[in-house]
Amino acid sequence: MATSKDYRLGDFTFPRGWFMVADGAELNTHKPLAVRFFGKDFALYRGRESGKVVLLDAYCPHMKTHLAAPNTTSYVVIDGGGSNVEGDGIRCPYHGWRFGADGKCDDIPYHQGPIPAAAAVKSWPVVESMGAVWVWHDPEGGEPEWNHPSLPQWDDPSWVHWKFDHLGMLQQHPQEVIDNIADVAHLSPIHGSTVQRYENIFDGHTATQRQCGPHRTLVAADGVSTILHTDTTYHGPGVLISYLTGYLESILMITHTPVEDGSIKVWHALMVKSAGNNAQATVPDVVAARQFQESSRLAFMQDFEVWTNKAPCLQGLFLPSDGPFMKTRIWYKQFYNPRANKHEYLDQCEGTYVPRGAVAYSEAR
Ligand code: FES
Ligand SMILES: [Fe+2]
CATH class of the missing domain: 3.90.380.10 (Naphthalene 1,2-dioxygenase Alpha Subunit; Chain A, domain 1)
Structure with missing residues:
Protein backbone atom coordinates (compact mmCIF):
# COMPACT_ATOMS: atom_id res chain seq x y z
CA MET A 1 0.00 0.00 0.00
CA ALA A 2 1.67 3.20 -1.19
CA THR A 3 1.09 6.48 0.65
CA SER A 4 0.62 10.13 -0.31
CA LYS A 5 4.31 10.63 0.46
CA ASP A 6 5.28 7.79 -1.89
CA TYR A 7 3.38 9.58 -4.70
CA ARG A 8 5.08 12.89 -3.66
CA LEU A 9 1.71 14.62 -3.53
CA GLY A 10 2.63 17.37 -1.09
CA ASP A 11 2.40 18.54 2.49
CA PHE A 12 -0.82 16.80 3.53
CA THR A 13 -1.59 13.12 4.02
CA PHE A 14 -5.26 13.53 3.06
CA PRO A 15 -6.62 15.96 0.47
CA ARG A 16 -8.88 18.99 0.74
CA GLY A 17 -12.40 18.57 -0.66
CA TRP A 18 -15.95 17.32 -0.27
CA PHE A 19 -16.11 13.61 0.43
CA MET A 20 -18.95 11.14 0.77
CA VAL A 21 -19.08 9.54 4.22
CA ALA A 22 -22.37 7.64 4.05
CA ASP A 23 -25.45 6.76 2.07
CA GLY A 24 -28.21 8.76 3.82
CA ALA A 25 -30.35 5.60 3.88
CA GLU A 26 -27.89 4.04 6.35
CA LEU A 27 -28.94 6.61 8.96
CA ASN A 28 -32.67 6.10 8.90
CA THR A 29 -32.80 3.87 12.00
CA HIS A 30 -31.56 6.49 14.52
CA LYS A 31 -28.74 4.12 15.41
CA PRO A 32 -25.40 5.89 15.23
CA LEU A 33 -22.87 4.63 12.74
CA ALA A 34 -19.18 4.15 13.52
CA VAL A 35 -17.23 5.26 10.44
CA ARG A 36 -13.55 5.68 9.72
CA PHE A 37 -12.05 8.11 7.19
CA PHE A 38 -8.85 10.16 6.90
CA GLY A 39 -7.18 7.79 9.39
CA LYS A 40 -9.69 8.80 12.10
CA ASP A 41 -12.78 7.36 13.77
CA PHE A 42 -16.08 9.22 13.72
CA ALA A 43 -19.59 8.92 15.12
CA LEU A 44 -22.25 9.61 12.48
CA TYR A 45 -25.97 9.85 13.19
CA ARG A 46 -29.22 11.55 12.20
CA GLY A 47 -30.58 13.82 14.93
CA ARG A 48 -34.00 12.68 16.11
CA GLU A 49 -35.22 16.24 16.55
CA SER A 50 -34.12 18.03 13.36
CA GLY A 51 -33.43 14.99 11.15
CA LYS A 52 -30.08 16.60 10.37
CA VAL A 53 -26.99 14.46 10.06
CA VAL A 54 -24.20 15.00 12.60
CA LEU A 55 -20.57 13.89 12.34
CA LEU A 56 -18.48 13.97 15.51
CA ASP A 57 -15.02 12.76 16.42
CA ALA A 58 -15.67 9.31 17.85
CA TYR A 59 -13.97 9.25 21.23
CA CYS A 60 -15.56 10.65 24.38
CA PRO A 61 -13.16 13.06 26.12
CA HIS A 62 -14.03 11.54 29.53
CA MET A 63 -12.41 8.10 29.10
CA LYS A 64 -12.25 7.64 25.33
CA THR A 65 -15.29 5.44 24.77
CA HIS A 66 -16.39 5.21 21.12
CA LEU A 67 -19.67 7.12 20.96
CA ALA A 68 -21.08 5.14 18.02
CA ALA A 69 -19.54 1.65 18.12
CA PRO A 70 -22.23 -1.04 18.22
CA ASN A 71 -23.45 -1.43 21.81
CA THR A 72 -26.38 -3.56 22.95
CA THR A 73 -25.76 -3.88 26.69
CA SER A 74 -25.36 -0.37 28.14
CA TYR A 75 -28.57 0.87 29.79
CA VAL A 76 -27.98 4.17 27.98
CA VAL A 77 -28.64 2.24 24.74
CA ILE A 78 -31.31 -0.12 26.12
CA ASP A 79 -33.30 2.71 27.70
CA GLY A 80 -32.98 4.67 24.45
CA GLY A 81 -34.82 1.90 22.56
CA GLY A 82 -31.61 0.51 21.04
CA SER A 83 -29.96 3.86 20.34
CA ASN A 84 -27.92 6.39 22.32
CA VAL A 85 -28.97 9.26 20.03
CA GLU A 86 -30.99 11.68 22.14
CA GLY A 87 -32.64 14.66 20.46
CA ASP A 88 -29.91 16.00 18.19
CA GLY A 89 -27.24 14.84 20.60
CA ILE A 90 -25.59 11.54 21.49
CA ARG A 91 -25.03 10.08 24.97
CA CYS A 92 -21.87 8.13 25.76
CA PRO A 93 -22.74 4.52 26.68
CA TYR A 94 -20.11 4.35 29.46
CA HIS A 95 -20.93 7.10 32.01
CA GLY A 96 -23.72 8.90 30.21
CA TRP A 97 -22.14 12.20 29.21
CA ARG A 98 -24.25 13.75 26.43
CA PHE A 99 -22.85 15.74 23.50
CA GLY A 100 -24.90 18.11 21.34
CA ALA A 101 -24.74 18.39 17.54
CA ASP A 102 -22.07 21.07 18.08
CA GLY A 103 -19.94 18.48 19.89
CA LYS A 104 -20.15 20.22 23.27
CA CYS A 105 -21.05 18.19 26.35
CA ASP A 106 -24.40 19.49 27.62
CA ASP A 107 -25.27 16.95 30.31
CA ILE A 108 -23.35 14.85 32.86
CA PRO A 109 -26.02 12.98 34.83
CA TYR A 110 -24.02 12.57 38.07
CA HIS A 111 -22.28 15.97 38.11
CA GLN A 112 -23.39 19.27 39.61
CA GLY A 113 -21.84 22.56 38.58
CA PRO A 114 -20.37 23.84 35.34
CA ILE A 115 -19.32 21.42 32.60
CA PRO A 116 -15.65 21.91 31.69
CA ALA A 117 -15.11 23.55 28.29
CA ALA A 118 -12.77 20.69 27.36
CA ALA A 119 -15.70 18.28 27.57
CA ALA A 120 -16.27 18.45 23.81
CA VAL A 121 -15.56 16.57 20.61
CA LYS A 122 -15.02 18.14 17.19
CA SER A 123 -18.19 18.48 15.12
CA TRP A 124 -17.52 18.33 11.36
CA PRO A 125 -19.42 20.33 8.70
CA VAL A 126 -21.69 17.87 6.90
CA VAL A 127 -24.51 18.26 4.38
CA GLU A 128 -26.94 15.78 2.93
CA SER A 129 -27.49 16.03 -0.80
CA MET A 130 -28.57 13.64 -3.56
CA GLY A 131 -29.06 10.83 -1.03
CA ALA A 132 -25.51 11.05 0.32
CA VAL A 133 -23.83 12.60 3.35
CA TRP A 134 -20.84 14.81 2.52
CA VAL A 135 -18.11 16.23 4.71
CA TRP A 136 -15.85 19.13 3.87
CA HIS A 137 -12.35 17.94 4.75
CA ASP A 138 -9.58 20.51 4.90
CA PRO A 139 -6.21 19.84 6.56
CA GLU A 140 -5.93 23.63 7.10
CA GLY A 141 -9.38 23.83 8.68
CA GLY A 142 -10.67 26.32 6.09
CA GLU A 143 -14.21 26.96 4.86
CA PRO A 144 -15.38 25.05 1.73
CA GLU A 145 -13.56 26.20 -1.40
CA TRP A 146 -16.44 25.18 -3.68
CA ASN A 147 -20.07 24.09 -3.22
CA HIS A 148 -21.02 20.62 -2.05
CA PRO A 149 -22.13 18.16 -4.78
CA SER A 150 -25.66 18.76 -6.04
CA LEU A 151 -27.53 18.46 -9.34
S1 FES B 1 -16.15 7.57 28.71
FE1 FES B 1 -17.79 8.68 27.92
S2 FES B 1 -18.91 9.27 29.63
FE2 FES B 1 -17.19 8.25 30.45
FE1 LIG C 1 -12.54 3.07 -16.71
Whole structure:
Protein backbone atom coordinates (compact mmCIF):
# COMPACT_ATOMS: atom_id res chain seq x y z
CA MET A 1 0.00 0.00 0.00
CA ALA A 2 1.67 3.20 -1.19
CA THR A 3 1.09 6.48 0.65
CA SER A 4 0.62 10.13 -0.31
CA LYS A 5 4.31 10.63 0.46
CA ASP A 6 5.28 7.79 -1.89
CA TYR A 7 3.38 9.58 -4.70
CA ARG A 8 5.08 12.89 -3.66
CA LEU A 9 1.71 14.62 -3.53
CA GLY A 10 2.63 17.37 -1.09
CA ASP A 11 2.40 18.54 2.49
CA PHE A 12 -0.82 16.80 3.53
CA THR A 13 -1.59 13.12 4.02
CA PHE A 14 -5.26 13.53 3.06
CA PRO A 15 -6.62 15.96 0.47
CA ARG A 16 -8.88 18.99 0.74
CA GLY A 17 -12.40 18.57 -0.66
CA TRP A 18 -15.95 17.32 -0.27
CA PHE A 19 -16.11 13.61 0.43
CA MET A 20 -18.95 11.14 0.77
CA VAL A 21 -19.08 9.54 4.22
CA ALA A 22 -22.37 7.64 4.05
CA ASP A 23 -25.45 6.76 2.07
CA GLY A 24 -28.21 8.76 3.82
CA ALA A 25 -30.35 5.60 3.88
CA GLU A 26 -27.89 4.04 6.35
CA LEU A 27 -28.94 6.61 8.96
CA ASN A 28 -32.67 6.10 8.90
CA THR A 29 -32.80 3.87 12.00
CA HIS A 30 -31.56 6.49 14.52
CA LYS A 31 -28.74 4.12 15.41
CA PRO A 32 -25.40 5.89 15.23
CA LEU A 33 -22.87 4.63 12.74
CA ALA A 34 -19.18 4.15 13.52
CA VAL A 35 -17.23 5.26 10.44
CA ARG A 36 -13.55 5.68 9.72
CA PHE A 37 -12.05 8.11 7.19
CA PHE A 38 -8.85 10.16 6.90
CA GLY A 39 -7.18 7.79 9.39
CA LYS A 40 -9.69 8.80 12.10
CA ASP A 41 -12.78 7.36 13.77
CA PHE A 42 -16.08 9.22 13.72
CA ALA A 43 -19.59 8.92 15.12
CA LEU A 44 -22.25 9.61 12.48
CA TYR A 45 -25.97 9.85 13.19
CA ARG A 46 -29.22 11.55 12.20
CA GLY A 47 -30.58 13.82 14.93
CA ARG A 48 -34.00 12.68 16.11
CA GLU A 49 -35.22 16.24 16.55
CA SER A 50 -34.12 18.03 13.36
CA GLY A 51 -33.43 14.99 11.15
CA LYS A 52 -30.08 16.60 10.37
CA VAL A 53 -26.99 14.46 10.06
CA VAL A 54 -24.20 15.00 12.60
CA LEU A 55 -20.57 13.89 12.34
CA LEU A 56 -18.48 13.97 15.51
CA ASP A 57 -15.02 12.76 16.42
CA ALA A 58 -15.67 9.31 17.85
CA TYR A 59 -13.97 9.25 21.23
CA CYS A 60 -15.56 10.65 24.38
CA PRO A 61 -13.16 13.06 26.12
CA HIS A 62 -14.03 11.54 29.53
CA MET A 63 -12.41 8.10 29.10
CA LYS A 64 -12.25 7.64 25.33
CA THR A 65 -15.29 5.44 24.77
CA HIS A 66 -16.39 5.21 21.12
CA LEU A 67 -19.67 7.12 20.96
CA ALA A 68 -21.08 5.14 18.02
CA ALA A 69 -19.54 1.65 18.12
CA PRO A 70 -22.23 -1.04 18.22
CA ASN A 71 -23.45 -1.43 21.81
CA THR A 72 -26.38 -3.56 22.95
CA THR A 73 -25.76 -3.88 26.69
CA SER A 74 -25.36 -0.37 28.14
CA TYR A 75 -28.57 0.87 29.79
CA VAL A 76 -27.98 4.17 27.98
CA VAL A 77 -28.64 2.24 24.74
CA ILE A 78 -31.31 -0.12 26.12
CA ASP A 79 -33.30 2.71 27.70
CA GLY A 80 -32.98 4.67 24.45
CA GLY A 81 -34.82 1.90 22.56
CA GLY A 82 -31.61 0.51 21.04
CA SER A 83 -29.96 3.86 20.34
CA ASN A 84 -27.92 6.39 22.32
CA VAL A 85 -28.97 9.26 20.03
CA GLU A 86 -30.99 11.68 22.14
CA GLY A 87 -32.64 14.66 20.46
CA ASP A 88 -29.91 16.00 18.19
CA GLY A 89 -27.24 14.84 20.60
CA ILE A 90 -25.59 11.54 21.49
CA ARG A 91 -25.03 10.08 24.97
CA CYS A 92 -21.87 8.13 25.76
CA PRO A 93 -22.74 4.52 26.68
CA TYR A 94 -20.11 4.35 29.46
CA HIS A 95 -20.93 7.10 32.01
CA GLY A 96 -23.72 8.90 30.21
CA TRP A 97 -22.14 12.20 29.21
CA ARG A 98 -24.25 13.75 26.43
CA PHE A 99 -22.85 15.74 23.50
CA GLY A 100 -24.90 18.11 21.34
CA ALA A 101 -24.74 18.39 17.54
CA ASP A 102 -22.07 21.07 18.08
CA GLY A 103 -19.94 18.48 19.89
CA LYS A 104 -20.15 20.22 23.27
CA CYS A 105 -21.05 18.19 26.35
CA ASP A 106 -24.40 19.49 27.62
CA ASP A 107 -25.27 16.95 30.31
CA ILE A 108 -23.35 14.85 32.86
CA PRO A 109 -26.02 12.98 34.83
CA TYR A 110 -24.02 12.57 38.07
CA HIS A 111 -22.28 15.97 38.11
CA GLN A 112 -23.39 19.27 39.61
CA GLY A 113 -21.84 22.56 38.58
CA PRO A 114 -20.37 23.84 35.34
CA ILE A 115 -19.32 21.42 32.60
CA PRO A 116 -15.65 21.91 31.69
CA ALA A 117 -15.11 23.55 28.29
CA ALA A 118 -12.77 20.69 27.36
CA ALA A 119 -15.70 18.28 27.57
CA ALA A 120 -16.27 18.45 23.81
CA VAL A 121 -15.56 16.57 20.61
CA LYS A 122 -15.02 18.14 17.19
CA SER A 123 -18.19 18.48 15.12
CA TRP A 124 -17.52 18.33 11.36
CA PRO A 125 -19.42 20.33 8.70
CA VAL A 126 -21.69 17.87 6.90
CA VAL A 127 -24.51 18.26 4.38
CA GLU A 128 -26.94 15.78 2.93
CA SER A 129 -27.49 16.03 -0.80
CA MET A 130 -28.57 13.64 -3.56
CA GLY A 131 -29.06 10.83 -1.03
CA ALA A 132 -25.51 11.05 0.32
CA VAL A 133 -23.83 12.60 3.35
CA TRP A 134 -20.84 14.81 2.52
CA VAL A 135 -18.11 16.23 4.71
CA TRP A 136 -15.85 19.13 3.87
CA HIS A 137 -12.35 17.94 4.75
CA ASP A 138 -9.58 20.51 4.90
CA PRO A 139 -6.21 19.84 6.56
CA GLU A 140 -5.93 23.63 7.10
CA GLY A 141 -9.38 23.83 8.68
CA GLY A 142 -10.67 26.32 6.09
CA GLU A 143 -14.21 26.96 4.86
CA PRO A 144 -15.38 25.05 1.73
CA GLU A 145 -13.56 26.20 -1.40
CA TRP A 146 -16.44 25.18 -3.68
CA ASN A 147 -20.07 24.09 -3.22
CA HIS A 148 -21.02 20.62 -2.05
CA PRO A 149 -22.13 18.16 -4.78
CA SER A 150 -25.66 18.76 -6.04
CA LEU A 151 -27.53 18.46 -9.34
CA PRO A 152 -30.72 20.20 -10.50
CA GLN A 153 -31.88 16.87 -11.99
CA TRP A 154 -32.23 15.47 -8.44
CA ASP A 155 -35.29 17.68 -7.94
CA ASP A 156 -36.78 16.90 -11.36
CA PRO A 157 -39.39 14.09 -11.09
CA SER A 158 -38.71 12.93 -14.67
CA TRP A 159 -35.40 11.54 -13.38
CA VAL A 160 -35.20 8.24 -11.48
CA HIS A 161 -33.08 8.67 -8.35
CA TRP A 162 -30.13 6.39 -7.88
CA LYS A 163 -29.65 3.82 -5.14
CA PHE A 164 -26.04 3.66 -4.05
CA ASP A 165 -23.91 0.64 -4.84
CA HIS A 166 -21.61 0.18 -1.86
CA LEU A 167 -18.43 -1.09 -3.48
CA GLY A 168 -16.51 -1.24 -0.22
CA MET A 169 -12.82 -0.85 0.34
CA LEU A 170 -10.12 -0.61 -2.28
CA GLN A 171 -6.60 -1.10 -0.96
CA GLN A 172 -5.10 1.48 -3.30
CA HIS A 173 -4.16 5.09 -2.92
CA PRO A 174 -6.82 7.32 -4.56
CA GLN A 175 -4.17 8.51 -7.06
CA GLU A 176 -4.67 5.20 -8.92
CA VAL A 177 -8.38 5.96 -9.34
CA ILE A 178 -7.83 9.63 -10.23
CA ASP A 179 -5.44 8.55 -13.03
CA ASN A 180 -8.45 7.03 -14.79
CA ILE A 181 -9.75 10.48 -15.82
CA ALA A 182 -6.79 10.75 -18.25
CA ASP A 183 -6.62 7.11 -19.29
CA VAL A 184 -7.65 7.08 -22.93
CA ALA A 185 -5.79 3.83 -23.68
CA HIS A 186 -7.73 1.68 -21.20
CA LEU A 187 -11.11 2.47 -22.75
CA SER A 188 -10.87 -0.14 -25.49
CA PRO A 189 -9.20 -3.07 -23.66
CA ILE A 190 -11.17 -2.63 -20.41
CA HIS A 191 -14.55 -1.24 -21.46
CA GLY A 192 -14.74 -2.26 -25.09
CA SER A 193 -15.10 1.35 -26.23
CA THR A 194 -13.87 2.46 -29.59
CA VAL A 195 -12.78 6.01 -28.91
CA GLN A 196 -13.75 8.31 -31.76
CA ARG A 197 -13.01 11.65 -30.10
CA TYR A 198 -11.31 12.46 -26.81
CA GLU A 199 -10.00 15.30 -24.69
CA ASN A 200 -9.16 16.28 -21.11
CA ILE A 201 -9.63 19.71 -19.57
CA PHE A 202 -8.16 20.87 -16.25
CA ASP A 203 -9.70 23.97 -14.76
CA GLY A 204 -9.38 24.96 -11.09
CA HIS A 205 -10.78 22.25 -8.85
CA THR A 206 -12.29 20.37 -11.82
CA ALA A 207 -10.75 17.78 -14.16
CA THR A 208 -12.87 16.76 -17.15
CA GLN A 209 -12.77 14.01 -19.74
CA ARG A 210 -14.98 14.14 -22.84
CA GLN A 211 -15.12 11.23 -25.22
CA CYS A 212 -17.44 9.30 -27.48
CA GLY A 213 -17.62 5.95 -29.22
CA PRO A 214 -19.44 2.62 -29.22
CA HIS A 215 -19.20 0.66 -25.94
CA ARG A 216 -19.42 -3.10 -25.29
CA THR A 217 -20.36 -3.11 -21.58
CA LEU A 218 -22.68 -0.16 -21.17
CA VAL A 219 -25.53 -1.08 -23.46
CA ALA A 220 -29.23 -0.39 -23.22
CA ALA A 221 -31.57 -3.15 -22.00
CA ASP A 222 -32.42 -4.09 -25.60
CA GLY A 223 -28.71 -4.60 -26.29
CA VAL A 224 -28.68 -2.02 -29.07
CA SER A 225 -25.29 -0.38 -29.40
CA THR A 226 -25.15 3.25 -30.42
CA ILE A 227 -22.54 5.90 -29.82
CA LEU A 228 -22.06 6.64 -26.15
CA HIS A 229 -20.97 10.15 -25.21
CA THR A 230 -19.48 10.67 -21.77
CA ASP A 231 -18.75 14.07 -20.28
CA THR A 232 -17.06 13.31 -16.97
CA THR A 233 -15.80 15.71 -14.32
CA TYR A 234 -14.02 15.37 -11.02
CA HIS A 235 -15.38 18.06 -8.74
CA GLY A 236 -12.39 18.15 -6.42
CA PRO A 237 -10.52 14.98 -5.50
CA GLY A 238 -13.34 12.69 -4.36
CA VAL A 239 -16.45 13.17 -6.51
CA LEU A 240 -16.79 12.17 -10.15
CA ILE A 241 -19.98 13.06 -12.03
CA SER A 242 -20.49 11.92 -15.62
CA TYR A 243 -23.23 12.82 -18.09
CA LEU A 244 -23.96 9.88 -20.38
CA THR A 245 -25.91 10.33 -23.58
CA GLY A 246 -26.49 8.09 -26.56
CA TYR A 247 -28.44 5.25 -24.89
CA LEU A 248 -30.48 6.42 -21.92
CA GLU A 249 -29.78 9.94 -20.77
CA SER A 250 -28.18 9.42 -17.39
CA ILE A 251 -25.83 10.81 -14.77
CA LEU A 252 -23.22 8.62 -13.19
CA MET A 253 -21.59 9.40 -9.86
CA ILE A 254 -18.55 7.65 -8.43
CA THR A 255 -17.25 8.79 -5.07
CA HIS A 256 -14.23 7.69 -3.11
CA THR A 257 -13.04 8.77 0.32
CA PRO A 258 -9.67 8.02 1.91
CA VAL A 259 -9.89 5.65 4.89
CA GLU A 260 -6.20 5.17 5.64
CA ASP A 261 -3.26 6.70 3.78
CA GLY A 262 -3.36 4.30 0.83
CA SER A 263 -6.92 2.94 0.95
CA ILE A 264 -10.34 4.25 -0.01
CA LYS A 265 -14.04 3.48 0.36
CA VAL A 266 -15.94 3.59 -2.93
CA TRP A 267 -19.57 4.13 -4.00
CA HIS A 268 -21.25 4.08 -7.42
CA ALA A 269 -24.65 5.42 -8.47
CA LEU A 270 -26.57 6.28 -11.64
CA MET A 271 -29.56 8.55 -12.16
CA VAL A 272 -31.62 8.04 -15.34
CA LYS A 273 -34.05 10.32 -17.14
CA SER A 274 -37.44 8.87 -18.08
CA ALA A 275 -36.94 7.33 -21.54
CA GLY A 276 -40.42 8.36 -22.66
CA ASN A 277 -39.80 11.89 -21.41
CA ASN A 278 -42.58 11.47 -18.86
CA ALA A 279 -42.92 14.44 -16.53
CA GLN A 280 -43.02 11.90 -13.71
CA ALA A 281 -40.84 8.79 -14.05
CA THR A 282 -42.99 5.65 -14.32
CA VAL A 283 -42.51 2.14 -12.92
CA PRO A 284 -41.01 0.92 -16.25
CA ASP A 285 -38.65 3.94 -16.10
CA VAL A 286 -37.50 2.77 -12.66
CA VAL A 287 -36.92 -0.78 -13.97
CA ALA A 288 -34.92 0.55 -16.93
CA ALA A 289 -32.93 2.84 -14.63
CA ARG A 290 -32.01 0.00 -12.26
CA GLN A 291 -30.90 -2.17 -15.21
CA PHE A 292 -28.81 0.66 -16.64
CA GLN A 293 -27.23 1.36 -13.25
CA GLU A 294 -26.25 -2.30 -13.08
CA SER A 295 -24.59 -2.10 -16.53
CA SER A 296 -22.79 1.00 -15.37
CA ARG A 297 -21.67 -0.72 -12.17
CA LEU A 298 -20.32 -3.64 -14.20
CA ALA A 299 -18.42 -1.19 -16.43
CA PHE A 300 -16.87 0.38 -13.34
CA MET A 301 -16.04 -3.04 -11.88
CA GLN A 302 -13.90 -3.63 -14.97
CA ASP A 303 -11.62 -0.87 -13.66
CA PHE A 304 -12.03 -1.99 -10.05
CA GLU A 305 -10.86 -5.53 -10.78
CA VAL A 306 -7.57 -4.26 -12.18
CA TRP A 307 -7.08 -1.80 -9.30
CA THR A 308 -7.66 -4.57 -6.75
CA ASN A 309 -4.52 -6.39 -7.82
CA LYS A 310 -2.15 -3.85 -9.33
CA ALA A 311 1.03 -2.50 -7.76
CA PRO A 312 1.19 1.25 -7.11
CA CYS A 313 2.19 3.23 -10.19
CA LEU A 314 4.69 5.59 -8.56
CA GLN A 315 6.40 6.24 -11.84
CA GLY A 316 4.66 5.17 -15.05
CA LEU A 317 6.22 4.44 -18.40
CA PHE A 318 3.95 6.91 -20.15
CA LEU A 319 3.79 7.43 -23.94
CA PRO A 320 2.69 10.56 -25.86
CA SER A 321 -0.34 8.61 -27.08
CA ASP A 322 -1.37 7.94 -23.46
CA GLY A 323 -3.67 10.52 -21.93
CA PRO A 324 -2.21 13.44 -19.91
CA PHE A 325 -1.40 11.45 -16.77
CA MET A 326 1.28 13.86 -15.58
CA LYS A 327 -1.08 16.85 -15.91
CA THR A 328 -3.66 14.90 -13.90
CA ARG A 329 -1.13 14.21 -11.17
CA ILE A 330 -0.11 17.89 -11.01
CA TRP A 331 -3.82 18.90 -10.88
CA TYR A 332 -4.37 16.43 -8.01
CA LYS A 333 -1.48 17.90 -6.00
CA GLN A 334 -3.38 21.16 -5.40
CA PHE A 335 -5.54 19.33 -2.85
CA TYR A 336 -2.53 18.03 -0.88
CA ASN A 337 -0.91 21.44 -0.45
CA PRO A 338 -1.86 24.73 1.21
CA ARG A 339 -4.72 26.45 -0.59
CA ALA A 340 -2.59 29.59 -0.90
CA ASN A 341 -0.18 27.66 -3.18
CA LYS A 342 -2.73 26.04 -5.50
CA HIS A 343 -1.77 28.28 -8.43
CA GLU A 344 1.71 26.74 -8.47
CA TYR A 345 -0.01 23.56 -9.62
CA LEU A 346 -2.80 25.08 -11.70
CA ASP A 347 -0.29 27.14 -13.71
CA GLN A 348 1.32 23.86 -14.77
CA CYS A 349 -1.80 21.91 -15.69
CA GLU A 350 -4.79 24.07 -16.66
CA GLY A 351 -5.88 23.76 -20.29
CA THR A 352 -7.22 21.27 -22.84
CA TYR A 353 -5.22 18.19 -23.86
CA VAL A 354 -5.69 15.73 -26.71
CA PRO A 355 -3.44 12.65 -26.72
CA ARG A 356 -1.20 12.18 -29.76
CA GLY A 357 -3.10 10.39 -32.52
CA ALA A 358 -6.57 11.17 -31.07
CA VAL A 359 -9.25 13.50 -32.45
CA ALA A 360 -10.30 16.31 -30.08
CA TYR A 361 -13.81 15.85 -28.70
CA SER A 362 -14.71 19.46 -29.41
CA GLU A 363 -13.82 19.17 -33.13
CA ALA A 364 -16.79 19.33 -35.56
CA ARG A 365 -19.25 16.51 -34.97
S1 FES B 1 -16.15 7.57 28.71
FE1 FES B 1 -17.79 8.68 27.92
S2 FES B 1 -18.91 9.27 29.63
FE2 FES B 1 -17.19 8.25 30.45
FE1 LIG C 1 -12.54 3.07 -16.71
